[in-house]
Amino acid sequence: MRQLETEAPDDDAPVEAPVPRPARRPSAARLRQPWDALRMYPRRWRERHPAAARGLSVGVSVFAAVLVVAALVMPNSLTQLDPSAFVRIPAEAVIGAAVMIALPRRPRMALAAVSGVALAAMTVLNVLDMGFKQYLGRGFNVVLDWSLFGDAESYLEDSVGRTETLAVVAGVIAFVLLLFALLALSMVRLGNLLARHTGIATRGTLIAGVVWITCSSLGLQLSGVPLAADSTATALKAQARLVSATLKDEAEFRKVAKVDAFGNTPGSQLVPDLRGKDMIFTFIESYGRSAVEDPIMAPGVDSTLDARTKALAKAGFHAKSGWLTSATYGGSSWLGHSTTMSGLWISNQQRYRTVMASDHLSLTEAFKKTGAFDTVGVMPGVQKAWPEQKWYGLDKVYNAFELGYKGPKFSWSTMPDQYTLQQYQDRVHSKQPADGKSRMSFLILTSSHQPWAPIPKMVPWNQLGDGSVFNGIEKAGNPSSYTLTDDTHSKQEYGKSIQYSVTALTEWLERYGNENTVLVFLGDHQPNAHASGNHASRDVPVAIVAKDPKLLAKTDSWGWSDGLRPAHNAPVWKMSAFRDRFLTAYGSTPHPKKG
Template identity: 80%
Template sequence: MSALQSAEDVAEEITDVAPRPSRRPWTAWSAWRRRWRERHPTAAQVLSVTVTVLAAALVVGALVMPNTVVRLGPATFFRLPAEAIVGAAVLLALPRRPRVAVAAASGVLLGAVTVLNALDMGFNQYLGRSFNVVLDWSLLGDAESYLEDSLGRTATLAAVAGVIALVLLLLVLPALAVVRLSGLLARHPGTATRGTLIAGVVWITCSSLGVQMAGVPIASDRTATALKTQARRVSDTLADEAEFRKVARVDAFGNTPGGQLVPDLRGKDVIFTFIESYGRSAIEDPVISPGVNRTLDVRTKALAAAGFHARSGWLTSATYGGSSWLGHSTTMSGLWISNQQRYRTVMASDHLSLTGAFEKTGAFDTVGVMPGVQKGWPEQKWYGLDKVYNAFQLGYRGPKFSWSTMPDQYALQQYQERVHSKPPAAGRSRMSLLILTSSHQPWAPIPKMVGWDRLGDGSVFADIEAAGNRAEDVIADTTRSREEYGKSIQYSVTALTEWLERYGTEDTVLVFLGDHQPIARVSGNHASRDVPVSIVAKDPRMLDKIADWDWTDGLRPAEDAPVWKMSSFRDRFLRAYGSTPHPKRG
């Protein structure tokens, strides 16, 4: 034995002087680590304990991690997870190789659940709902585009690289941590078994008695519950799609002849306008509402002086914080389009849109002005629009305002010059759909009104954009975000109503509304999904048609004004203006 040991010592000394090139890196690392432990036993012991404690903290933290920001807090992480107890029992019962494989797989699964929890946090914070593993992956690309428009290409690439690195770490580190802890259990089976039994008894006791710390239950099964929730969400999503296909085939006006659609609007200049993120919080939040309500009141009086009158109410949007197209399509389809799959289903169907109803009459030219559209937009066919002007067809040469490609005032002036000032085809009226974008987050910088005769090609906005707030200074500050959001709504409402005051005619009928509430960081974690909606016209008969709606006079809906689901608006509007239902049964 001593001769063999002596030979090993000699070999080790030779290796220290001149390592053999053929030695594998992992073997070299193991040898170096062994020698380091032998030379620094105390430091090695401290490091080993520290790594083990961190591994345990990582695993427990991941097991009890909530999926909403509002539940984050110290008490949340001082809990006893049932999954850790069950996992320890299983690992203790397995031989070495299966134990390592199960530990690694469990760690990767735990990392994946952690990623989903983080996605849930983000979606709840911004969209007021959890992440859907079936439908929502495509929205990550939209998020990247939003960041690029708001923060620039370099910052976005850095953020994306950081997110990818973080996801990889969240998958790898839990796996390494669980493997390390499984090895510790295997080296001390007796102590580990007793500890597992004690932990199980404590968990059952705390669960049975409802023991809490700072209002948070000590006994946790958070990860098991999250997995069940995700599985149920997938099942519900698949079932919902099948059911929604049936619902979308039923249409109260699907077989209505064109001659029986909106007869009371023939000869009128009908304009539907969505204002980005114009939600109930803009009118009722104590920080945001003073400026917005002052603007609405001033603009109501200005319109009245120009001969226009308005009625306003509330609609409950199918979306929250983002995904504006869901709000647009819900309003126009009369269907509750609350996710991307429903949206795709409707866009591929022949379900009648409100704008499509005007096209079907054969009595209206139909046009859309979409400054937020920066790529192909096949939805044009479903919306029944003869012509669409996108972000690149409005002649804008000024700066972008964060995500918004151009100020609303400029888009409205271009609508005036390219569409509204020109007569429709002989014997026809006109219906227009406008999507205004200046109130899109991050609300920095915000455009300002300039003289309508000074707009030109938009270059006049260069100094305004340069002097405005930077997105990175506002986007993470809740108070500033709320203040700037309110200013953006004031701007959009002012631009739209000044355009109406300046260019509207006796025949103009303007319907404008918000598509959804702003993100939870601005509207609050428990805000409603309601948005304001107004109808404005000079012809008193146009408002008489909706007298039984009990809407509030003016641009500001009263707190107790009627609240309808956004999906009910299409049919109410069509009936109010003389359309005759001829149902399509599917």
């Protein structure tokens, strides 16, 4: 055997550096291993715990079925939100099951996912309907009402703070996304379950169909709620009709807005009986009929109205009062303002935009058109640009930032009404208009805006200053949560806020009014259902106050009550009727504009 010899290394020879080997990239198989392990874990867990796995599977399926059925039979009103409403057989579920059984896998899964998303969308609309009916007395309009979410966010921020508002908004968004995901996944799971057990599913669907037809035919009910339900289909048809009606109304209202009984009346023939008068129109936020007649709120409000009527009478003022039916409820105050001033029924945002862009004569613009009045607005609730000033015919508007207030906000309200009125006195009313003109003023008071906590209190008029006097009053008041979570508290505090606003306004009139002062004040709408209840009317009180008995005599044909508190059986007009009745009573001559 031949022996191999090796040479000894030469210490002086250069040593070659080792060639670095390229780093080995992990193979796709290695990359997939963690994910494979994750996918295998549920399978292995099911193999190790078969009983628990079956129980979990059944539980998930039951949850999916309950969630879908609950969404299908869910009412769209809080007054109908009762356990019996969810113990019903939805026709949509029966029809959907029959379709799912008949479809192949891919179309079935696609239909299930789309149906789940559609059902989630209808559920969100039902929830919005609940909220809108509770706060605005009407359902949600998918065409017009999206813009109101910004107002709702601003109101919530003013009421509870920015941090809490951001948390609520984030929570709502998360809830909606979760709802969409859960209903889509639930529909897919139920569709697959039906496909795996075709025989049982077919028999069950036939039985459910027969039961639904029987319950529907016989009118069977549980606690007054029909057992046979088609809530989702009915809601879908209602939304379709609402969309169609909204689009049709938009076109028709444009034509209506072009017709105006006083549209071509020359300025010389408008309100001749009010020349030389100091005319003031004032809206009191949320001043509704419930404040005067609800058993919880009425005692305090009525006693205030009666006391203030007597106090004004001692100062030489007399009053007449009646009722107007507002075009809005619970909010959207601008609809009430514009309905009163335009003589048109402005019940939604589209109508409001149409009127604001038109030349339809507003009651305030009528005074400007005479050439005999300066016109001014005081708007403590306006905190941004207000292009509506032009339509209202106001020469000057004082917004929330132009009244010099240095005190605290009272929830949504930027300043107390008493301070607003004193600033109106100092900046406007105490000064004579130029060129020997009279003045027409348009004021919107805000202290009675929800949530009615905290509420300002009256202070000596000569101590108002820059409003800092209200710091202690605001701190001592109730937090906004005091009324947001309790209807009885809402009623009590709402009533107090109306007493405050009426007292502030009438004390101002008693203190600063003169022989020529004519005050018209009214509510813009009823408070929301937390204060007015679920079946409240849309009526608001309206009053005319003046020293000149001849001016009030011109309204004798109206049949209004004496004093600030309208009788229960006093006449009720639609709010849109006020402009023409007022213009006619004070000598205006109609010259129609026919569009």
